[in-house]
Amino acid sequence: MAMIEIEKLVRRFGSFTAVDGVSFTVERGTVLGFLGPNGAGKSTTMKMITGFLAPTAGRVVVEGFDLADSPVEAKRRIGYLPEGAPAYAEMTPRAFLDFVADVRQLKGDDRRRLLDQAIARVDIGPVLEQPIDTLSKGFKRRVGLAQAILHDPDVLILDEPTDGLDPNQKHAVRTLIKEMAASKAIIISTHILEEVEAVCNRSLIIARGRVLSEGGPLPNGAGWRFGEHEAAPDRLDAVFRRITTGKTESQEKAA
Amino acid sequence: MIGGTIAVYRRELSGYFATPVAFVFIVIFLLLTGIFTFYVGGFFERGQADLKPFFMFHPWLYLLLMPAIAMRLWAEERKTGSIELLLTLPVRLWEVVLGKFLAAWSFTAIALALTFPLWLTVSYLGQPDQGVIVAGYLGSLLMAGGYLAICACLSAVTSNQVIAFVLGVIVCLMFTVSGTPIVLDLITAWAPQSLVDTIASFSFLGRFGAIVDGVVDLRDLVYFASLIAFWLFANAVAVDLRKAG
Ligand SMILES: Nc1ncnc2c1ncn2[C@@H]1O[C@H](COP(=O)(O)OP(=O)(O)O)[C@@H](O)[C@H]1O
Ligand SMILES: [Mg+2]
Numbered sequence: 001m002a003m004i005e006i007e008k009l010v011r012r013f014g015s016f017t018a019v020d021g022v023s024f025t026v027e028r029g030t031v032l033g034f035l036g037p038n039g040a041g042k043s044t045t046m047k048m049i050t051g052f053l054a055p056t057a058g059r060v061v062v063e064g065f066d067l068a069d070s071p072v073e074a075k076r077r078i079g080y081l082p083e084g085a086p087a088y089a090e091m092t093p094r095a096f097l098d099f100v101a102d103v104r105q106l107k108g109d110d111r112r113r114l115l116d117q118a119i120a121r122v123d124i125g126p127v128l129e130q131p132i133d134t135l136s137k138g139f140k141r142r143v144g145l146a147q148a149i150l151h152d153p154d155v156l157i158l159d160e161p162t163d164g165l166d167p168n169q170k171h172a173v174r175t176l177i178k179e180m181a182a183s184k185a186i187i188i189s190t191h192i193l194e195e196v197e198a199v200c201n202r203s204l205i206i207a208r209g210r211v212l213s214e215g216g217p218l219p220n221g222a223g224w225r226f227g228e229h230e231a232a233p234d235r236l237d238a239v240f241r242r243i244t245t246g247k248t249e250s251q252e253k254a255a
Numbered sequence: 256m257i258g259g260t261i262a263v264y265r266r267e268l269s270g271y272f273a274t275p276v277a278f279v280f281i282v283i284f285l286l287l288t289g290i291f292t293f294y295v296g297g298f299f300e301r302g303q304a305d306l307k308p309f310f311m312f313h314p315w316l317y318l319l320l321m322p323a324i325a326m327r328l329w330a331e332e333r334k335t336g337s338i339e340l341l342l343t344l345p346v347r348l349w350e351v352v353l354g355k356f357l358a359a360w361s362f363t364a365i366a367l368a369l370t371f372p373l374w375l376t377v378s379y380l381g382q383p384d385q386g387v388i389v390a391g392y393l394g395s396l397l398m399a400g401g402y403l404a405i406c407a408c409l410s411a412v413t414s415n416q417v418i419a420f421v422l423g424v425i426v427c428l429m430f431t432v433s434g435t436p437i438v439l440d441l442i443t444a445w446a447p448q449s450l451v452d453t454i455a456s457f458s459f460l461g462r463f464g465a466i467v468d469g470v471v472d473l474r475d476l477v478y479f480a481s482l483i484a485f486w487l488f489a490n491a492v493a494v495d496l497r498k499a500g
Contacts (some may be wrong), residue, residue, distance in 0.1 A: 051342075095269075103263070104345060105258050
């Protein structure tokens with residue numbers, strides 16, 4: 001059974017269609033990258049997978065639970081880092097994680113173990129008692145990540161998890177994602193091509209609300225393949241441009 | 256499945272005390288009740304051992320203070336985006352709505368409870384009817400719940416706390432004064448009697464006035480309880496509809 005099944009997902013805002021018939025499935029062990037320009041519909045798709053926004057049409061099934069019929073059961077299995085890692089600014093990370101643990105009904109030894117594990121994984125021990133709004137961007141992001149992985153969910157949805165972080169922080173977050181990859185189904189969104197190469201083992205190129213192409217790494221680190229397009233390592237950008245703008249290389253040169 | 260309500264309730268209630276705002280608020284509340292009771296209400300001059308001058312001004316106090324307490328409940332979540340986090344946790348929307356409302360209501364109950372020195376004073380000075388005073392306190396708390404439910408709902412229609420506050424004051428004002436002669440005279444001229452009666456029946460002033468006089472009518476209690484239930488329901492609908500934008 002696929003961990004995440006998305007079927008013909010559509011979301012309109014008024015007359016504008018932000019997500020236009022997206023379908024895919026994600027298995028355990030997959031780190032799926034949503035790659036797309038700003039405004040492609042990545043966040044909107046994630047908001048529907050996590051049950052924040054109701055789809056205009058289509059279906060989301062998480063570990064067998066249809067989000068429309070059993071939202072609470074489905075949400076129990078998901079960890080979600082919304083774009084920008086919102087949190088309660090006046091709380092300390094400790095109080096914030098305690099709140100999330102309360103809502104998720106974590107109890108006793110299990111609760112203590114999970115809290116310790118999440119805090120250790122994102123390494124926020126030193127700032128646990130400091131109000132979140134006094135933390136640096138990197139720590140804020142890590143607090144958001146801690147909240148997402150707190151209950152050790154099978155499904156992780158991370159919206160631009162490394163956006164705005166410095167190179168060391170980016171590296172730390174990517175390492176964490178790779179560590180967790182084997183036991184979970186993970187979706188991350190990004191507009192950074194190198195991120196896909198660094199952490200994903202599958203990727204969808206999304207633009208204007210549609211999946212334009214699906215790709216994965218070539219054997220032996222020889223780069224990535226999207227449909228008929230192949231890209232050498234670190235050369236995804238040309239393929240990305242060609243797929244999202246529909247222009248060939250010669251057309252681009254002429255322009 | 257009340258665990259979500261308890262978690263949200265605890266977070267919200269401690270949120271009130273996380274900043275000095277809570278203490279400032281309580282001090283203002285106590286100062287205003289004091290001023291109204293002693294200067295405007297003529298507590299001593301009346302020469303009667305009761306708390307009527309104290310309770311009489313509660314609707315007017317609440318009119319400004321309840322919107323202030325409730326304005327952040329949802330508007331803040333929308334502004335910071337934490338609503339996305341909150342509503343993707345495994346809780347039902349009504350659990351969250353209830354938890355937030357109960358937290359605001361408890362905070363009000365704490366402020367109200369801190370007026371107990373007045374009660375002690377009046378009991379020391381004379382022989383007040385304690386039953387009437389208890390009814391007054393419970394009636395006041397129930398009415399505060401009505402104001403809060405209205406304001407919590409209005410906080411969910413905007414991400415701007417100031418707008419939430421202003422909307423709250425306006426709607427609360429309508430519910431407060433709907434039974435007063437000023438309003439009724441205005442509409443009697445053109446509206447059918449049944450509409451006039453309906454509008455008059457919404458009045459907080461009339462119903463609370465009766466409770467403070469010691470007349471506890473079950474219909475008044477039911478009125479406030481159903482008013483709270485209605486606005487909490489509207490609150491959930493508003494959150495659901497306005498989540499996206
Ligand atoms: N609440 C909303 N109301 C109207 N339009 C929206 C709303 N949310 C997103 N959109 C629009 O939908 C499109 C996709 O947005 P989004 O999913 O955030 O893109 P991405 O995350 O890929 O950058 C954008 O054009 C955006 O302006
Ligand atoms: Mg986005």
